[in-house]
Amino acid sequence: MKINKKGFAIGVALVGTLAFAGVAQAQNSTGTGPNPYRDCGIGAALFPTVNWAAVTSNVIWDVGTTAVISATASPQTCQGQYVAAAAFIFETYDALTEEAAKGSGEHIVSLMNILNVEQDIRADLISAVRSEMAGQVSQAGFNSLEKVQKAETFYFAVVNSLKS
Amino acid sequence: MFLFSNFLANLLVVTVICCYATSAQSDEAAANSYMKAVELGLENDPVWLTILGYEEKGFVSSRRESAFRSSSAFLHIDGKSNPSSELLATLSAFFEPVGSGSNEHAQCKYRARYIWLDAELVFKKYGIEEQTCDAYEEWKKHESVNSISVLMVGGFLENPASYFGHNMIKLNTSRHNSNNLQNESVNFGADIPQTDGIFKYIYSGITGKYRGVFSSSDYFHFANNYGETEHRDIWEYQLNLTDHEVSLLLSLVWELMQTDFTYYFFDKNCAYRMARLFSILRGIDLTTGHNIWYAPQTFVQRMASQSGDKQIFDGSPIYHPSRQSRFYNRYYDLSSDEQNTVKALIQTPSRLAANDYQAIKLESKYRVLDVLLDYYQYTSSDGQGYITDDNSPYTQVLAERYRLPAADAAFTDSPTSSPHQSRDISYSAIAYSDNSTIGSTWRFRIRPAYYDTLDHGAGHVANAALSMAELELVGDGNKVNVRRFSFIKIERVNLQATGLPGDSRRTWLLEVGAAQDRYDDMGSTVGIARAQIGRAYPVLAVNGVITARLGGALQSSYHGSGYGYLSAGLTASGSFSELLRFEVSSEFREGLSTTHEDRLVNSAALRYEVSRNLDIRLLYERNVVNELGLSVGAYW
Numbered sequence: 069m070k071i072n073k074k075g076f077a078i079g080v081a082l083v084g085t086l087a088f089a090g091v092a093q094a095q096n097s098t099g100t101g102p103n104p105y106r107d108c109g110i111g112a113a114l115f116p117t118v119n120w121a122a123v124t125s126n127v128i129w130d131v132g133t134t135a136v137i138s139a140t141a142s143p144q145t146c147q148g149q150y151v152a153a154a155a156f157i158f159e160t161y162d163a164l165t166e167e168a169a170k171g172s173g174e175h176i177v178s179l180m181n182i183l184n185v186e187q188d189i190r191a192d193l194i195s196a197v198r199s200e201m202a203g204q205v206s207q208a209g210f211n212s213l214e215k216v217q218k219a220e221t222f223y224f225a226v227v228n229s230l231k232s
Numbered sequence: 233m234f235l236f237s238n239f240l241a242n243l244l245v246v247t248v249i250c251c252y253a254t255s256a257q258s259d260e261a262a263a264n265s266y267m268k269a270v271e272l273g274l275e276n277d278p279v280w281l282t283i284l285g286y287e288e289k290g291f292v293s294s295r296r297e298s299a300f301r302s303s304s305a306f307l308h309i310d311g312k313s314n315p316s317s318e319l320l321a322t323l324s325a326f327f328e329p330v331g332s333g334s335n336e337h338a339q340c341k342y343r344a345r346y347i348w349l350d351a352e353l354v355f356k357k358y359g360i361e362e363q364t365c366d367a368y369e370e371w372k373k374h375e376s377v378n379s380i381s382v383l384m385v386g387g388f389l390e391n392p393a394s395y396f397g398h399n400m401i402k403l404n405t406s407r408h409n410s411n412n413l414q415n416e417s418v419n420f421g422a423d424i425p426q427t428d429g430i431f432k433y434i435y436s437g438i439t440g441k442y443r444g445v446f447s448s449s450d451y452f453h454f455a456n457n458y459g460e461t462e463h464r465d466i467w468e469y470q471l472n473l474t475d476h477e478v479s480l481l482l483s484l485v486w487e488l489m490q491t492d493f494t495y496y497f498f499d500k501n502c503a504y505r506m507a508r509l510f511s512i513l514r515g516i517d518l519t520t521g522h523n524i525w526y527a528p529q530t531f532v533q534r535m536a537s538q539s540g541d542k543q544i545f546d547g548s549p550i551y552h553p554s555r556q557s558r559f560y561n562r563y564y565d566l567s568s569d570e571q572n573t574v575k576a577l578i579q580t581p582s583r584l585a586a587n588d589y590q591a592i593k594l595e596s597k598y599r600v601l602d603v604l605l606d607y608y609q610y611t612s613s614d615g616q617g618y619i620t621d622d623n624s625p626y627t628q629v630l631a632e633r634y635r636l637p638a639a640d641a642a643f644t645d646s647p648t649s650s651p652h653q654s655r656d657i658s659y660s661a662i663a664y665s666d667n668s669t670i671g672s673t674w675r676f677r678i679r680p681a682y683y684d685t686l687d688h689g690a691g692h693v694a695n696a697a698l699s700m701a702e703l704e705l706v707g708d709g710n711k712v713n714v715r716r717f718s719f720i721k722i723e724r725v726n727l728q729a730t731g732l733p734g735d736s737r738r739t740w741l742l743e744v745g746a747a748q749d750r751y752d753d754m755g756s757t758v759g760i761a762r763a764q765i766g767r768a769y770p771v772l773a774v775n776g777v778i779t780a781r782l783g784g785a786l787q788s789s790y791h792g793s794g795y796g797y798l799s800a801g802l803t804a805s806g807s808f809s810e811l812l813r814f815e816v817s818s819e820f821r822e823g824l825s826t827t828h829e830d831r832l833v834n835s836a837a838l839r840y841e842v843s844r845n846l847d848i849r850l851l852y853e854r855n856v857v858n859e860l861g862l863s864v865g866a867y868w
Contacts (some may be wrong), residue, residue, distance in 0.1 A: 160413075160456050166605050169630055170598075171638020174413055178452065181409040194638070202634035211627040 104154030105220045150227065153182045157226075158219040165205075165222055168197055183230065196229035197222075258327035261358040266323045268353055275316040282511040283344045283484060284315055285491070299500070301443060305491040307338065323349070330363040340365035341490065343483035348512070351476070371448070372403070372482045373416070379404040380471050380478055382506070383417070384532045384549070384651045385454075386464040387682075387698070389722060394462075395698060396682060397528040397651075399506045402451055402468070403482065413452040418485050420446050420505040422495040437497035444495030444505065446488045455552070463556035463610065467549040467650055469532060477513050484512055503528040510535065514542050525680055527657045536652035549650050559606035560728040561646045566599060573600050578607070578732055581625040584632050598641035604629045611734030654689040655844050657681045661865030663851060668858040669752040670708050675715060675861065677704040685723060685805050686813045686839040687847065697723035702745075706754065714757045718745040725768050725805075727777045737768040739779045749793045750831075750856040760787040764801060776806015784824075794828030797821040811841040831856060 157164060160175050167173025171194060180190050204210055204221050213221070274280055285298040285305075298305070298312045305311075307325055311318035322345050325338035339346045340363055349355070355362075381402040388394035403416040422442035424433060436442050458464045473481070488509075494500065504526040507518040518534040519526065536545050553561065566574065573592065576583055577600070583589050592600070608626035663675040679702040683689065688696065699721045706715040721743040729737040741764040749756040764783030771778060779802070786796040801819035808814065816836045823830060834854040841847050845867040853859045 156452065160452060162609060163456065163460060165630065166633070169633035170640055172640065174411060177411050178413040181411060181414060184409060198634060198638060202631065205627060205631040205634055211624045
């Protein structure tokens with residue numbers, strides 16, 4: 069079925085991610101805890117409350133959310149706003165990065181909400197993320213990254229800007 | 233006599249309750265509350281029956297039974313068919329001692345029962361001990377859900393379960409730091425084993441082999457999949473409900489998520505189950521008298537047509553266009569110069585660095601780039617693979633958008649109609665025809681669902697036709713024959729296609745059923761499966777399209793008709809006004825065997841919409857002989 073293929077594809081992408089030592093890896097340097105995309109698994113592990121089986125008659129999931137990759141970190145570690153943000157970024161990456169490029173949008177607001185970003189620093193944060201992503205997206209190898217790697221890049225652009 | 237029987241009934245109640253409750257005090261309180269409930273007639277109250285999932289069973293008898301599959305959903309052994317017994321057992325369980333934060337207590341597990349019965353009986357008067365329900369409170373975000381929206385999702389022709397669209401509800405919260413995408417949504421769907429193939433999936437969905445369950449999850453999962461991946465528009469109907477009604481609906485959803493139903497694709501589906509939820513409010517009934525099918529559009533039409541005290545929606549729904557709709561709306565909003573820039577950049581993405589692009593105004597750059605982003609996203613996921621292998625053009629456009637100063641592009645939204653304003657989904661028509669060989673004939677056509685190229689509307693897949701189990705009979709006064717039967721017919725014509733690379737004007741048709749092989753012989757009905765594929769060319773002057781398709785058909789043989797033919801067809805369709813639409817078609821058929829007579833089959837139809845649910849059609853068909861007819865049709 070399509071879902072399995074997609075899940076498998078994402079699984080392959082994640083395995084590839086483990087070997088990937090490029091842009092995103094270098095960014096995880098500010099002590100933000102586990103990398104949700106590598107340590108917590110992705111897909112069903114990031115969306116534990118969703119009854120996927122019950123919704124598949126109405127939806128053909130196309131983002132790999134039914135893929136289950138074994139997590140290396142404990143479930144307790146993989147909770148909280150950063151993991152929730154990682155999950156949100158992964159699933160809505162395209163809409164999110166386009167809104168970031170434009171400077172505003174519903175997805176950007178959701179992400180700020182999930183991360184509990186104070187209203188008075190949101191504009192600066194978005195500006196910093198735009199600046200970081202403008203550089204990343206323009207890099208020669210960015211286009212060939214898998215979706216999960218692009219999501220990871222975006223995640224660290226946000227988290228590092230937030231922490232700095 | 234009456235007093236004596238009342239005494240016996242009360243004695244029986246107290247005796248039975250002693251079997252459930254554990255203390256004398258709670259026994260008495262439960263018994264008293266039950267007697268009050270009986271006095272108020274609550275055991276047969278429509279709200280109580282709705283909470284318990286009671287429905288009429290059978291076509292002849294009016295046997296009443298709960299639709300819950302699992303016996304564990306009931307507190308009494310006869311609960312599935314005896315609402316009175318279940319009421320007694322429920323009240324007894326409510327008065328049982330409470331624990332600390334227990335979510336297993338009946339007050340928590342059967343939250344809708346508790347909230348409704350409390351409103352009717354005022355449990356405090358009976359000294360009930362209130363249980364805190366942590367899991368329930370956490371799920372409903374405590375008191376922050378302040379409104380509920382019904383969502384109508386447009387149809388999707390790549391998934392049979394989604395042909396007719398989908399309904400779900402969204403719980404809108406007033407939480408600080410929360411917006412629409414973060415709201416909770418509630419869905420009803422079939423629980424389908426991943427190993428089931430498409431044919432088993434369809435068979436099992438129709439015959440009730442799947443269990444159906446309610447589930448909830450963050451709305452952004454659905455918004456993303458429907459809007460970005462499946463390109464389905466969403467209409468959001470935000471309801472006018474009181475706080476108590478919101479609370480009651482939430483509690484009912486909570487209860488229903490703990491049980492399961494039998495899922496039937498045609499009638500006991502997402503739309504029906506969502507509609508049933510509202511039966512607990514104001515005596516609303518959105519399902520009685522429905523046909524053997526119940527479509528998502530039917531639900532929103534019935535919901536929006538409630539009036540007086542039962543009116544829970546007024547105004548206009550919020551329209552959430554899909555990526556595809558955004559792309560088309562924005563592309564056609566561009567000036568011709570901007571469209572040319574879009575075409576040039578698709579042709580040569582590196583022109584982003586060229587002087588002619590750099591020279592255009594910043595506002596135009598925003599519009600061009602945003603259309604390109606939508607274009608690449610749309611064409612990459614519509615299966616045509618334009619940028620599947622290499623999405624570098626998309627990345628270049630995205631990088632350019634990042635480089636420009638942050639700002640929204642300005643576009644003018646196109647007006648859209650809403651599904652609840654559309655005609656009803658089923659169609660019947662009677663036609664009088666003059667056949668050049670047979671003479672006068674009468675034709676009767678019935679289409680349970682859904683639309684053809686002349687009458688598609690909001691909530692339907694644009695520029696497509698979709699019908700299931702459509703039957704047309706023809707009679708000449710002596711006998712009646714099947715003119716046409718479409719078990720399923722799908723016709724896809726993308727009227728809005730831009731013709732840009734990857735947004736092809738491809739069109740296709742698939743039909744399986746039966747049809748008369750020729751119109752000069754009443755008895756020439758054969759089984760047939762036909763398919764065509766081709767190109768479409770828009771004719772903007774009449775908001776129409778010309779299609780050219782090649783294909784063929786396999787059919788059962790009748791008097792040397794052969795077992796099939798190859799075909800080449802041309803069709804032109806469009807609208808002269810909102811009310812007047814036309815279609816003209818010509819198809820050449822060449823037989824696969826020499827016994828089949830090659831022929832040209834022509835047709836023309838003009839449809840005038842008399843009112844929302846009534847139309848008149850002027851029909852011409854030529855298949856060996858000519859036939860001219862006039863039909864009057866009604867939607868229901």
